Amino acid sequence: MSGARIVLAVENLSVSFDGFKAVNDLNLYVEQNELRVVIGPNGAGKTTLLDLICGRTRATEGSIKFKDMELTRMPEYERVRRGIGRKFQTPSIYENLTVLENLEVSYPRGRSVFGSLFFRRDQALLDRVKEVAELIYLDDRLDDAAELLSHGQKQWLEIGMLLMQDPELLMLDEPVAGMSVSERQKTAELLTRISNNRSVIVIEHDMEFVKSIAHRVTVLHQGKMLAEGSMDHVQADPRVIEVYLGH
Amino acid sequence: MTTPSVIETKPEAAPAWRAYVPLAVLAVFILAVLPLCLDLFRLNLVGKYLTYAFVAIGLVLCWGYGGILSLGQGVFFGLGGYAMAMFLKLEASDPESTKIQSTPGIPDFMDWNQITALPALWQPFHSFAFTLFAIVAVPGLLAFVIGLAMFKRRVGGVYFAIMTQAFAAMLSILIIGQQGYTGGVNGITDLKTLLGWDIRTDHAKYVLYFLNAGLLLGAVLLGQIVLKTKFGKLLLALRDKEERVRFSGYDVAAFKVFIFTFAAMLSAVGGAMFTLQVGFMSPSFVGIVPSIEMVIFTAVGGRLSLVGAVYGSLAVNFGKSYFSESFPQLWLFLMGGLFIAVVMLFPNGLAGLGENISGWVKQWRGRQARQLPARGASRAATPPTDEPAAPNALRAKGGAA
Amino acid sequence: MDGMSFSEFGSVLIMQGFNGLSYFSVLLLMALGLAIIFGQMGVINMAHGEFLTIGAYTTYLLSVWSASYAPWFENYYFIAAIVVGFGVAFVIGYLVEWLMIRHLYKRPLDSLLATWGLSLIMQQTFRSTFGPKEVSATLPAWLMGSYSPKEGLDIPLNGLFVMGLTLLLTCSVAAIMFYSRWGLRVRATTQNRAMAGAVGIDTAKIDRLTFALGCGIAGVAGAAFTTIGSTGPTSGSLYIVDTFLVVVFGGAQSLLGTIASAFSIAQTNSTLEFFMTGSTAKVITLATIIGILMLRPEGLFRLRVRK
Numbered sequence: 001m002s003g004a005r006i007v008l009a010v011e012n013l014s015v016s017f018d019g020f021k022a023v024n025d026l027n028l029y030v031e032q033n034e035l036r037v038v039i040g041p042n043g044a045g046k047t048t049l050l051d052l053i054c055g056r057t058r059a060t061e062g063s064i065k066f067k068d069m070e071l072t073r074m075p076e077y078e079r080v081r082r083g084i085g086r087k088f089q090t091p092s093i094y095e096n097l098t099v100l101e102n103l104e105v106s107y108p109r110g111r112s113v114f115g116s117l118f119f120r121r122d123q124a125l126l127d128r129v130k131e132v133a134e135l136i137y138l139d140d141r142l143d144d145a146a147e148l149l150s151h152g153q154k155q156w157l158e159i160g161m162l163l164m165q166d167p168e169l170l171m172l173d174e175p176v177a178g179m180s181v182s183e184r185q186k187t188a189e190l191l192t193r194i195s196n197n198r199s200v201i202v203i204e205h206d207m208e209f210v211k212s213i214a215h216r217v218t219v220l221h222q223g224k225m226l227a228e229g230s231m232d233h234v235q236a237d238p239r240v241i242e243v244y245l246g247h
Numbered sequence: 248m249t250t251p252s253v254i255e256t257k258p259e260a261a262p263a264w265r266a267y268v269p270l271a272v273l274a275v276f277i278l279a280v281l282p283l284c285l286d287l288f289r290l291n292l293v294g295k296y297l298t299y300a301f302v303a304i305g306l307v308l309c310w311g312y313g314g315i316l317s318l319g320q321g322v323f324f325g326l327g328g329y330a331m332a333m334f335l336k337l338e339a340s341d342p343e344s345t346k347i348q349s350t351p352g353i354p355d356f357m358d359w360n361q362i363t364a365l366p367a368l369w370q371p372f373h374s375f376a377f378t379l380f381a382i383v384a385v386p387g388l389l390a391f392v393i394g395l396a397m398f399k400r401r402v403g404g405v406y407f408a409i410m411t412q413a414f415a416a417m418l419s420i421l422i423i424g425q426q427g428y429t430g431g432v433n434g435i436t437d438l439k440t441l442l443g444w445d446i447r448t449d450h451a452k453y454v455l456y457f458l459n460a461g462l463l464l465g466a467v468l469l470g471q472i473v474l475k476t477k478f479g480k481l482l483l484a485l486r487d488k489e490e491r492v493r494f495s496g497y498d499v500a501a502f503k504v505f506i507f508t509f510a511a512m513l514s515a516v517g518g519a520m521f522t523l524q525v526g527f528m529s530p531s532f533v534g535i536v537p538s539i540e541m542v543i544f545t546a547v548g549g550r551l552s553l554v555g556a557v558y559g560s561l562a563v564n565f566g567k568s569y570f571s572e573s574f575p576q577l578w579l580f581l582m583g584g585l586f587i588a589v590v591m592l593f594p595n596g597l598a599g600l601g602e603n604i605s606g607w608v609k610q611w612r613g614r615q616a617r618q619l620p621a622r623g624a625s626r627a628a629t630p631p632t633d634e635p636a637a638p639n640a641l642r643a644k645g646g647a648a
Numbered sequence: 649m650d651g652m653s654f655s656e657f658g659s660v661l662i663m664q665g666f667n668g669l670s671y672f673s674v675l676l677l678m679a680l681g682l683a684i685i686f687g688q689m690g691v692i693n694m695a696h697g698e699f700l701t702i703g704a705y706t707t708y709l710l711s712v713w714s715a716s717y718a719p720w721f722e723n724y725y726f727i728a729a730i731v732v733g734f735g736v737a738f739v740i741g742y743l744v745e746w747l748m749i750r751h752l753y754k755r756p757l758d759s760l761l762a763t764w765g766l767s768l769i770m771q772q773t774f775r776s777t778f779g780p781k782e783v784s785a786t787l788p789a790w791l792m793g794s795y796s797p798k799e800g801l802d803i804p805l806n807g808l809f810v811m812g813l814t815l816l817l818t819c820s821v822a823a824i825m826f827y828s829r830w831g832l833r834v835r836a837t838t839q840n841r842a843m844a845g846a847v848g849i850d851t852a853k854i855d856r857l858t859f860a861l862g863c864g865i866a867g868v869a870g871a872a873f874t875t876i877g878s879t880g881p882t883s884g885s886l887y888i889v890d891t892f893l894v895v896v897f898g899g900a901q902s903l904l905g906t907i908a909s910a911f912s913i914a915q916t917n918s919t920l921e922f923f924m925t926g927s928t929a930k931v932i933t934l935a936t937i938i939g940i941l942m943l944r945p946e947g948l949f950r951l952r953v954r955k
Contacts, residue, residue, distance in 0.1 A: 054494060056490075056494075075498075076493050076494060077493055077494075077496050077499070080493075080494055080495065080496035081496045088490075092488055092490065092491040093488075093491070094483075094487070094491070095487070096483060096484075097483075097484065101480060104477070105477065108496060110477055111496050111497055111498075112501070113502055113505045116476065116477040116478040116497075116502075117473065117476050117477075119476060161495065165495065165496060316757045318760075396942040396943075397945070400942075400945050404757060405690075405692050405756040405757065405760065406896055406945065408692075408757065408760060409892045409893070409896055410896075410938060412889055412892065413892075413934055414938065417930075417931055417934040417935060417938070420927050420930050420934070421931045423927060424925060424930075539761075539764055576776055579768050579772035579775075580768075580769055580772050582765070582768055583764075583766060583767070583769035583772070584765065584769065585765065586761050586764055586765025586766075586768070587765040587766065590758045590759075590761050590765075591751060591752070591758075591762060
């Protein structure tokens with residue numbers, strides 16, 4: 001994949017909470033259309049890394065460049081508008097709205113105060129909603145309140161909401177946590193499909209799942225990168241086995 | 248191709264006009280029923296209560312839907328009221344009527360405080376156009392600045408509420424302390440005419456009542472329209488899942504600033520109408536205690552219901568005047584109890600009670616509505632326009648209160 | 649200010665400063681109680697002022713009782729009043745938590761409104777029991793008068809006493825919080841409720857005791873308050889907004905922050921009062937606090953944690 005455009009360049013990134021360095025001088029490069037999986041033991045800094053990229057946490061040092069734009073000073077909503085989508089560990093959807101409305105609200109139009117006041121639901125929006133709903137296996141549930149969906153479906157809905165934004169970088173934090181085996185399979189298919197024309201970073205613990213989707217894997221440990229490469233390469237790395245995978 | 252049943256029809260199964268029925272009922276109630284049943288004195292009282300309802304409506308929008316609890320709406324009510332009072336006072340203080348003062352041509356309280364010239368702050372209020380502008384612009388601007396400073400820095404919830412209390416305290420102390428400029432603790436009284444038209448006559452009181460009621464109904468309608476838009480859905484969304492809204496690319500602070508400013512301007516209109524109908528304005532409507540009382544009107548009515556907020560204002564104030572007359576000692580106990588009850592037992596207020604009752608009625612009649620959970624739930628889940636608060640909405644909110 | 653020598657002016661400033669210190673002491677005691685409650689449970693107790701009033705009325709009652717029935721006790725009743733005031737406020741706080749507050753955790757805005765309702769009820773109870781007029785406890789003889797280290801410099805004894813009491817209580821609270829087993833359990837519950845419960849800490853009991861402790865401290869503030877003012881049904885509301893601001897300004901997490909912010913707010917107010925009318929001083933103090941908070945909402949001290 002060399003020669004491919006680098007979409008995300010994290011360099012010397014550090015964040016310190018009261019002296020504790022959750023992410024410590026980290027370098028990470030993600031290419032266009034790559035599906036990168038980040039693994040590592042708890043406390044390694046995986047979620048913090050996503051927090052830093054999407055803006056939920058401010059870095060204390062280092063730089064994050066997305067499509068050659070420096071992100072570290074940008075507010076969250078600005079980063080989203082530039083093309084970054086973040087899915088949270090626990091499904092973060094609007095329980096009181098229907099599936100249709102959840103997706104509609106994520107449509108990247110009418111995002112300003114006045115834009116949203118005068119926003120009209122048009123056919124283009126509805127078509128897009130239908131398109132995304134099909135991708136996330138929820139096209140028959142559009143009128144249902146989001147709170148009625150199963151846990152797995154809520155995860156899909158959240159992914160769908162991000163897809164509505166058409167992000168160039170999609171970041172998913174444990175997308176299959178709490179899912180059944182068949183749901184995981186469907187999610188793996190979903191992820192492979194959607195990474196066709198965008199970059200995806202996934203944090204996961206389920207090694208089988210990781211194997212089925214990853215182009216490349218990055219292993220984090222104590223805020224630093226421990227190993228990086230294909231799944232096979234990483235699984236064979238003795239340091240990774242020591243720290244995370246076990247014997 | 249697209250599945251017609253799902254995409255082309257709107258998710259609300261009920262016809263759109265259904266949502267405006269409660270407003271129509273309210274309109275009939277305050278425009279026809281009350282004026283016909285009550286004598287002018289009581290009607291004037293109702294008019295007064297309806298001015299509080301402006302504040303209550305604002306709170307439905309910014310608190311019920313936006314999750315922003317402001318305990319200082321009295322500030323905006325007062326600013327609007329004082330603006331109107333200043334204009335009316337200047338009109339009533341023309342050199343002819345005040346010729347017995349040591350300095351004719353200025354308000355009486357200034358004379359009593361040995362002020363000899365009209366302060367610069369008062370000068371622009373000679374103009375009615377400016378006054379009208381100031382009624383909404385000054386509170387609006389203040390709310391905008393406060394909102395910007397607070398919400399941009401993610402100050403919300405309890406801290407914000409306490410800050411608004413501090414503002415309310417500050418403004419009321421300021422007004423009371425600056426007797427010469429503001430009339431002090433007595434406020435601005437003895438207002439007579441508006442552009443030559445005597446506001447103290449019976450005829451005037453009727454006209455003002457209907458004007459007030461009309462404006463109020465207009466405000467409710469405007470609120471309902473706003474809530475139906477994507478903006479309204481977003482408000483509800485950001486009350487419960489502020490982060491998700493932010494990460495969907497919305498500048499959450501901007502939304503909060505907008506709704507807070509809007510609520511402030513509504514309160515200010517209420518304040519101005521109060522001055523016109525009651526004939527004075529004083530700092531007793533500005534401080535902490537009145538501001539928190541205005542919250543109870545909203546809470547009693549149902550904090551997700553605009554129409555409910557109006558009923559809530561009427562109910563609590565009727566209760567207050569009834570009990571203060573007959574059982575003055577009891578009233579504060581009752582009001583305290585009301586606060587507690589509304590928080591712990593009836594978070595949906597009257598509106599929620601209304602929905603419970605209509606739900607029981609439907610159940611008793613064995614209607615379809617309760618049997619299809621998906622359909623029923625999706626109806627309840629579409630952000631209540633002015634339908635009484637879906638219990639789900641508040642339960643799901645849970646801790647965000 | 650004419651005709652005053654430099655040292656006289658200095659004396660005036662010091663005395664004004666001590667006025668501020670009495671106010672500071674009461675404010676600090678109140679803020680301590682509130683910070684404990686808010687920091688521990690996220691509950692905003694709008695009735696906190698009324699617990700001060702409980703302490704004040706208790707002191708008044710003891711004063712009256714000892715004057716009528718036990719004149720020999722008159723000189724010592726005040727010490728008893730502090731303890732009893734704490735106790736009464738503690739017990740009532742315990743009951744209130746059990747009846748109402750425990751249903752309102754994690755719902756700070758709701759607890760705000762509910763406790764406001766409680767404060768109305770309590771105020772009316774005071775009014776119905778003691779009447780709307782203000783009452784005063786008689787100051788014991790050893791608290792009257794002043795300490796005059798220098799000609800023209802009179803430091804009121806009651807002010808010194810109140811300050812001493814506050815210092816003692818603050819240190820005791822700090823000691824309990826940071827050095828006792830019970831304090832450890834309280835801090836554990838604050839930081840990780842689920843885990844604390846899982847290791848067998850009775851979090852409900854801890855919460856109840858903490859709330860009661862906060863209220864008890866307010867009761868002591870009430871006893872102290874009787875030395876600087878008379879007591880009426882709404883005495884508590886004089887302090888409540890300032891107390892909230894102290895807690896917010898100082899950052900509810902930090903004891904030092906609370907002390908620093910109570911000190912600065914009280915002193916700013918008193919110093920300004922010397923130069924201008926009471927209401928203007930108040931307005932400027934409030935405006936300054938609000939202004940600072942608008943620029944720096946996290947208060948004076950800030951803890952950086954991963955959310």
